[in-house]
Amino acid sequence: MDVDLMLRVYPYFLQAAWVTIELSVLTTILGLTCGTLGAAARLSRFRVLRIIGATYVSLIRGTPALIQLFILYFGGPQIGIQLDAFEAGVIGLGVNIGAYMTETIRGSIIAIDKGQSEAARTVGLSKMQAMRHVILPQAMRLMIRPLGVNINALIKGTALVAAISVVELTYTAQRYIGSTYRPFEMFLLSGVLYMVIIYVTGRGVAWLDRKARIV
Amino acid sequence: MGLDFSVVPQFYDIILIGVLWTVAITVASALLSFFGGIVFAVVALYGHWSIRLPFRGFAWLFMGTPLLLQLFLIYFGLVQIGVDLPAFVAGVIGLGLHFAVYNSELIQTAIIAVDKGQMEAARTLGLSNGQALRKVVIPQAVRDVLPPIGNNMIALLKDSALVSVIGVSELTLSAQRAIGRTYRPFEFYVVAAACYYIINLGMEAVLRRIERRTALSR
Numbered sequence: 001m002d003v004d005l006m007l008r009v010y011p012y013f014l015q016a017a018w019v020t021i022e023l024s025v026l027t028t029i030l031g032l033t034c035g036t037l038g039a040a041a042r043l044s045r046f047r048v049l050r051i052i053g054a055t056y057v058s059l060i061r062g063t064p065a066l067i068q069l070f071i072l073y074f075g076g077p078q079i080g081i082q083l084d085a086f087e088a089g090v091i092g093l094g095v096n097i098g099a100y101m102t103e104t105i106r107g108s109i110i111a112i113d114k115g116q117s118e119a120a121r122t123v124g125l126s127k128m129q130a131m132r133h134v135i136l137p138q139a140m141r142l143m144i145r146p147l148g149v150n151i152n153a154l155i156k157g158t159a160l161v162a163a164i165s166v167v168e169l170t171y172t173a174q175r176y177i178g179s180t181y182r183p184f185e186m187f188l189l190s191g192v193l194y195m196v197i198i199y200v201t202g203r204g205v206a207w208l209d210r211k212a213r214i215v
Numbered sequence: 216m217g218l219d220f221s222v223v224p225q226f227y228d229i230i231l232i233g234v235l236w237t238v239a240i241t242v243a244s245a246l247l248s249f250f251g252g253i254v255f256a257v258v259a260l261y262g263h264w265s266i267r268l269p270f271r272g273f274a275w276l277f278m279g280t281p282l283l284l285q286l287f288l289i290y291f292g293l294v295q296i297g298v299d300l301p302a303f304v305a306g307v308i309g310l311g312l313h314f315a316v317y318n319s320e321l322i323q324t325a326i327i328a329v330d331k332g333q334m335e336a337a338r339t340l341g342l343s344n345g346q347a348l349r350k351v352v353i354p355q356a357v358r359d360v361l362p363p364i365g366n367n368m369i370a371l372l373k374d375s376a377l378v379s380v381i382g383v384s385e386l387t388l389s390a391q392r393a394i395g396r397t398y399r400p401f402e403f404y405v406v407a408a409a410c411y412y413i414i415n416l417g418m419e420a421v422l423r424r425i426e427r428r429t430a431l432s433r
Contacts, residue, residue, distance in 0.1 A: 062415045063408040064376035067387060071408065074394070075401030078218060159281030163380055170284050183292040187284060195279040 006185050009176055016172035017193040023086075023158045023168060024197070027093045028151055034098025035147075039105035053102065060099035066160050068092050073164045089161035097154045104150055108143035109135060141212045148205030155198055169193055220402050226393040230403075233389025234410050240306055240385055241372045241414075247311025248371065249364065252318025253353060259323055261348075277316040283377050285309055290381040306378035314371050321363050325356035358429045365422035372418055373411065386410055 041053030060068065072081070073088035083091065112135050120130035162171035173190040177183045223230075258270055277285065286309040293300055300308075329352050337347035357364075379387035390407040394400045 059412070062412040064373040064387070064411055066376040066379075067390075067404055067408045067411065070387075071401060071404040075404050078399075078401040156281040159283040160377075162283060170281055170287075173284060174287050177287055177291050181291075181295060183288050183295055187280075187288040187292070190284060191276060191280040194281065194284070195276075198279050 001188075002182055002185055005180060005182060006189055009180075009186075010189055012176075013169065013172055013189045013193060016167060016169045016190075017197065019166065019168040020155070020158050020194075021197060023089060023093070023161065023166070024151075024155045024201075026090045027097060027154055027158065030090060030094025031097035031101050031150070031154060032147075034095055035101025035105050038098060038102030039109065042102060042106050043109060057099045057102050060096055061103075065093065065096045065157060066163060068096055069160055069164060085161065085164045085166045088164060089158070089166050093154065093157055093161070097150055097157065100150050100153070101147060104146045105139075105143055108139040108146070111142055112138050141214070144205060144209045144212055148202065148209075151201060151205070152198055155201065156194070218401060219399065220406075222397050222399055223402055223406055226397075226403070229389045229393055230386070230406060230410065233384065233386035233407070234414065236303075236383070236385040236389075237372075237375055237387075237411075238414060240303065240310070240378060240383065241368075241375050241418075243307045244310035244314065244375065245368045245371055247307060248314035248318055248367070251311060251315030252322050252364070253357065255315055255319035256322035256326060257348065257353075259319060260326060274316045274319065277313055278320075282309070282313050282374055283380065285313055286377060286381055302378070302382045305381060306375075306383045310371055310375060310378065313374075314367050317367050318364055321360040321367075322353075322356055325360045326352060328359065329355050361426050361429055365426065368422065369415060369418060372415060376411070 038053050038056055041049040042057070044050055044053070069088065069092040072092045073083065073085065076083055076088065116134055116138065117130050120134040121127070125133065158168060159170035161168060162174060165171060169190045173186045176186045180186070255270070255274070258266060259274070262270065286306065289309045289312075290300075290302065290305040293305065333351055333355065334347055337351040338344070342350065375385060376387040379385060379391065382388070384392075386407050390403040393403045397403070
């Protein structure tokens with residue numbers, strides 16, 4: 001193992017790790033937004049919204065994220081959407097993970113006992129009030145862990161934007177593999193950084209989960 | 216430049232070959248990930264510590280890093296140590312090992328969850344430890360986690376698009392070839408997406424059938 005080489009190139013990997021972190025944070029925000037809207041649509045009492053929600057989830061989850069990115073980044077200009085690689089990466093990945101988060105959020109809401117909403121309605125709350133003050137506070141506790149799993153997948157998923165040449169960790173690793181012919185060392189450098197990001201995020205999610213527990 | 220799907224039919228043979236390769240690489244990697252997952256689970260649970268510890272490290276590394284990075288490592292790493300595998304084989308190994316690690320986690324918990332009496336009864340009937348594991352415990356454990364393993368295989372189908380970056384000419388790369396000749400990325404990527412969607416539906420139907428069959432024998 002060529003430690004000298006690793007010491008020489010690691011600053012570039014650190015820089016790239018920041019890009020991966022930026023991508024992950026922005027994607028998480030967009031994903032949670034899409035997920036919330038998606039879940040609201042899927043649980044709506046309007047048929048049209050339910051169909052739109054279900055179609056979104058089915059289409060996104062039924063096709064590869066890489067192809068979705070390519071459609072947006074390379075195909076976008078044909079339908080008048082001009083994005084740079086980073087923007088396309090955030091939007092593509094965010095809309096993608098949003099479909100998975102839709103199911104996570106919807107699942108947590110459905111999992112709340114029906115008696116809760118019935119009881120809330122009985123004491124005179126409207127449907128919206130029951131959702132806001134009774135169901136959602138409980139469902140939010142339930143969804144922290146599974147959303148954490150989604151975010152974990154998302155962080156690893158940011159590697160895909162290397163294919164549209166955003167200079168993040170995987171792209172940097174690939175470039176240095178090409179120029180140094182040292183795949184193992186470069187894998188180790190970027191792998192350790194990925195694992196640090198994922199580990200810290202995981203601890204954060206676990207902390208939130210503990211905080212939100214009632215007992 | 217507007218949209219024009221009329222150029223697509225000329226390239227149907229390239230797309231079709233891409234579909235076949237995608238199915239081939241998915242089936243091959245799915246099989247590797249299934250049996251690899253069982254082997255990994257047994258090693259992780261019953262292996263000597265000198266095998267188990269490096270194995271944990273390996274599993275940890277594979278679950279904590281992106282598949283795309285692993286594909287680069289396998290494809291270029293094997294060349295570095297003098298093994299020049301065809302891209303297809305490298306792709307199958309990368310996808311297969313990656314998902315084998317995930318399957319192994321599922322199978323491990325399932326093996327632990329199989330009632331202890333099963334193992335004891337098998338041992339009483341004169342089966343060796345290995346036989347009892349192979350013929351009694353593992354079949355039950357695997358059956359219990361078939362639905363989540365099926366989900367992993369669907370994920371595998373979608374991630375098979377990644378092997379296009381190491382040059383396996385599956386559906387994604389076929390689309391790219393057609394785009395190289397026509398400069399119509401939107402049309403061909405949408406067609407590729409539609410193909411993936413259809414393969415996905417077919418795969419879900421097959422998996423549901425397998426699940427129903429194995430559930431009946433309970």
